[in-house]
Amino acid sequence: MVTVNNSDYYNNIPAGRDLNNLPNTSSADTTVGYQYDGLTEEDRFVQKVLQEHYDKVYKENLSHSDPMAYIESKYCDVTSPNFCSYMTEDQRSIAYRNEKRMLQTGGKYSAGFARYDYALRNYKDVYTGGSRSVGYVRNTDREKQYARSVVNQQISNLLSKNGISISKQADLVFSIDPYTYQLTVSGNADRDTLSQIETLLNEGDNAKNIWTHAWICMHDADNEIVNSQANMTKTNQYSLWHEVYETTGYDARNATYKNGTFIAEDGTDLLALFKEKSKNGAGYELYSKRWLQYAKNGWKKENDLVLKIGFDSSGLYDIGQERGYGATQNMWMKGISQSIFEASV
Structure with missing residues (x-):
C-alpha cells in the first residue's frame, strides 16, 4: 500500500470518502468502481428550483412561432430586444444550452446543479455569482481525477492478485458495450493475458462501473460531452x-x-x-x-454508445478528448498527477 504525499490534491477532495465504496448498484463479485457523491439537501433544492424554472421557460419558448430562433435571440444576438444583457456570458451560455436541450428532447431537463445559473440569483445561500469558475458543479474535475486514481488502484490490485503484470510497453484498449456492459480487451499483450484481463474485468459489475466512470469523464463542468466518441x-x-x-x-x-x-x-x-x-x-x-x-x-x-478507454502501466487513460484524466494526460489540472500506484485502496 502506497501513501499519497500530494496534500494539495487530497485537500481538495470531498471529505469522508471511503476508497472502498463501490457504486450502490454493484452486484456481488464487483471489485472495481467508484461511488460518486450522493445528493445533499442543497443539491435537491437547487435541482428543484432549476427544474421549475426551465419547465416554465420551456413552455414560454414553445409559445413562439419559432422557439429555437427565440432562444437564440435571447442569448446569442446582441442586437435583439430579447437579448439578456443583464446575465453574464457564462449564464447566457448555460441557459442557452439548457433551453436548447429541452427543446430537442421534448421538455426533458437533465442538468440542474450549476449554482451560477441566473435563475438562482434570489437564493443567496446557494447562488455563487455569475461565473462558472466559482459555480458549484457535480462530478468536478478533481473528483473525476480522484475517482480515476481509485479505479486504477482497484484494477492494479485485481490484476496483481491474479498474477497478471502489465509491462511498461503494454498499451491496451477496453471497449465496453452500452447495453450488456460486456468488456473486451485488445492491444499488444499476448492472447492469454488479454483473455485473463477480460475475464476479471467482466466479473460482477466491474465493466459497467468502468463504463460509467469513462462516461462521466467525457463531460465538462456544464455536463456537455467533450469526447469524440459520444454525441x-x-x-x-x-x-x-x-x-x-x-x-x-x-x-x-x-x-x-x-x-x-x-x-x-x-x-x-x-x-x-x-x-x-x-x-x-x-x-x-x-x-x-x-x-x-x-x-x-x-x-x-x-x-451505439460503445465506449473505449485506454490502459497501460500507468492506468486508465482517456481516448478522444483534449483534456484527459490519465496519469500522463492531467497536467492541465495544475500539476495534479496520479499514477496507478498513487492511491491507497
Whole structure:
C-alpha cells in the first residue's frame, strides 16, 4: 500500500470518502468502481428550483412561432430586444444550452446543479455569482481525477492478485458495450493475458462501473460531452434502449415495426406494454416518440454508445478528448498527477 504525499490534491477532495465504496448498484463479485457523491439537501433544492424554472421557460419558448430562433435571440444576438444583457456570458451560455436541450428532447431537463445559473440569483445561500469558475458543479474535475486514481488502484490490485503484470510497453484498449456492459480487451499483450484481463474485468459489475466512470469523464463542468466518441444521437439511443428494457424487459433492437407499433419476437406489442408500465406519461411521450423515429431509420449500430478507454502501466487513460484524466494526460489540472500506484485502496 502506497501513501499519497500530494496534500494539495487530497485537500481538495470531498471529505469522508471511503476508497472502498463501490457504486450502490454493484452486484456481488464487483471489485472495481467508484461511488460518486450522493445528493445533499442543497443539491435537491437547487435541482428543484432549476427544474421549475426551465419547465416554465420551456413552455414560454414553445409559445413562439419559432422557439429555437427565440432562444437564440435571447442569448446569442446582441442586437435583439430579447437579448439578456443583464446575465453574464457564462449564464447566457448555460441557459442557452439548457433551453436548447429541452427543446430537442421534448421538455426533458437533465442538468440542474450549476449554482451560477441566473435563475438562482434570489437564493443567496446557494447562488455563487455569475461565473462558472466559482459555480458549484457535480462530478468536478478533481473528483473525476480522484475517482480515476481509485479505479486504477482497484484494477492494479485485481490484476496483481491474479498474477497478471502489465509491462511498461503494454498499451491496451477496453471497449465496453452500452447495453450488456460486456468488456473486451485488445492491444499488444499476448492472447492469454488479454483473455485473463477480460475475464476479471467482466466479473460482477466491474465493466459497467468502468463504463460509467469513462462516461462521466467525457463531460465538462456544464455536463456537455467533450469526447469524440459520444454525441447526443448516441446518448439518446442509449437512454432509449435502457428505458425500454428496464420498463418492459425486452430488447428494443430485436423488435419489428408493424402497423404503427413495435412487435417483439414473441408477438408482444411493446409500445402498448411500454405505455402500460411507464412510471409517468411525460416519460412515455418522450421515449415513444424517440422510438418511433427508428421505424423510419432502423436501429443503427454505428450509433451505439460503445465506449473505449485506454490502459497501460500507468492506468486508465482517456481516448478522444483534449483534456484527459490519465496519469500522463492531467497536467492541465495544475500539476495534479496520479499514477496507478498513487492511491491507497
